[in-house]
Amino acid sequence: NAGVTQTPKFQVLKTGQSMTLQCAQDMNHNSMYWYRQDPGMGLRLIYYSASEGTTDKGEVPNGYNVSRLNKREFSLRLESAAPSQTSVYFCASKPGTEDSPLHFGNGTRLTVT
């Protein structure tokens, strides 16, 4: 079991470029999440998908789009990257049961110049 796998691990973009961050989980979890982590800010929820076929906004959705491609995969797209999107991005997943924890990937470190 790989758990939650994020690709790429590192990425440098120029302002205005686009890219998609990939996330896949092999635990048959229903819910998947995208967070960003900035120094001193903790983790902020960007988007989440409670189940296959649904997506909802979190605290900071502006500038991002998501796709729940199937039960395993949840991608995050930056259409026109901005320096303010420089951050570490974490994907997480969770089973459908109520009191279950999040399982995190190891993150994608994104720098926008």
Next chain:
Amino acid sequence: SQQGEEDPQALSIQEGENATMNCSYKTSINNLQWYRQNSGRGLVHLILIRSNEREKHSGRLRVTLDTSKKSSSLLITASRAADTASYFCATAQYNFNKFYFGSGTKLNVKP
């Protein structure tokens, strides 16, 4: 943040001492969870306490929850150098589907 704050932001103690960190939140919750993050890694779940529970133990970890004050604390007893990490609380809201994190406490345990 919709979650609130954790304090202290940073904590430095000697090995063998106890470490206490606190978390406050703003809205009603289904449960509250604590996570640990080692430098450069993803978060790892430590312990979960339900909204109708007041205290929970797991090994050297003790968590309390006071829903009237919207606060929780995490106590790590007999700390070890390997406990050096950042610790985050997260609250589950909206039918257990939405999770909000605090800003974290950075713990340094000196050998």
